[in-house]
């Protein structure tokens with residue numbers, strides 16, 4: 001946690017500002033972004049399959065460096081290399097790249113690749129796979145693709161209650177899902193699946209960020225959550241903060257910092273989703289400090 005202490009203006013004690021130690025880029029995202037910028041630096045013609053991260057400002061910086069995003073392999077031009085993002089992809093995507101002779105730089109986060117392996121091995125005899133997560137999230141789509149048998153994607157307790165589940169299955173979690181939500185859905189699954197193998201695959205980076213946001217939002221007057229509106233882990237951080245701090249706001253850029261809501265005497269804490277770059281966090285911090293004058 002980086003505390004900037006009480007800012008002082010004209011000799012008066014003013015706002016207290018803290019940035020969470022675990023705010024911003026996680027290991028997997030940093031690795032993918034560094035790799036993409038390195039490719040741009042080497043003038044290697046490459047594209048990312050889907051936006052590399054859920055942060056429009058960083059995606060724009062990548063585009064300016066020459067790495068744009070494509071939605072499908074059909075959009076990849078001859079001579080271009082495809083960067084697979086940290087969310088990972090299905091084995092079909094690797095197969096299609098190989099068939100078409102498209103070189104791949106695989107930035108699948110090792111934590112996600114581990115889930116692929118768990119799912120692939122467990123289902124090799126047709127065993128069912130249950131994923132607690134959002135069905136349309138690219139990471140979940142990728143994980144589901146590695147299963148050989150039936151796949152159930154259960155985002156909520158209600159979907160688990162309605163599902164007709166087999167007698168034997170493995171359950172894994174989307175890496176960025178909230179721990180309490182996973183436990184809640186799991187409690188229903190346990191009552192339905194007799195022979196259940198549980199692999200708690202929530203990423204430690206996410207848990208640490210969530211716990212830190214929880215603890216910061218208990219004492220902060222204002223919580224600022226920096227991250228893209230299309231970033232699911234940023235939305236989950238906001239949910240967590242709002243449970244404990246009535247004045248919790250999500251901002252994507254410094255311009256989004258709500259005007260006139262931060263008082264000079266407030267304790268302000270900043271957290272950020274896994275796809276928020278450090279430079280953006282600093283800009284938001286500077287904006288808040290400036291606005292408190």
Ligand code: SF4
Pocket residue numbers: 026027028029086087109110111112175176203204205206274
């Ligand atoms: S949140 Fe965790 S699993 Fe996901 S990319 Fe980051 S380090 Fe990897």
